[in-house]
Amino acid sequence: MGKRYTLDVCGEVCPMPVIKTKAMLDKMGPGEVLEVIVDYAPSKENVKRLAQSQGCKVKIEEGEKIKIIIEK
Known part of the structure; x- marks a missing residue:
């Protein structure tokens, strides 16, 4: 498994979380994981x-905060 990154966008509303996620994904390589x-x-x-439109695997963990785990 590659490197792991975390992006906390709590308190922000769209489109900022999407823009920040796309910027991170663009810098990442195959096998790396981003937790949003x-x-x-x-x-x-x-x-x-x-993430799905970019061909990534996505897993959602629901809790007090929502974690979106994206594998590139």
Whole structure:
């Protein structure tokens, strides 16, 4: 498994979480993992859609905050 990154965008609303996630994914290589932490439900769907559109694997962990685990 490659490097892991964390991006905390709690308190931010779209489109910022998506823009920041895309910027991180563009810098990452295959096999690397990005964990995006959101607290705004529409951001979960938008970030998930972005990652899937780029061919990434996506796993969602729901809790007090939502973790979107993206494997490039």
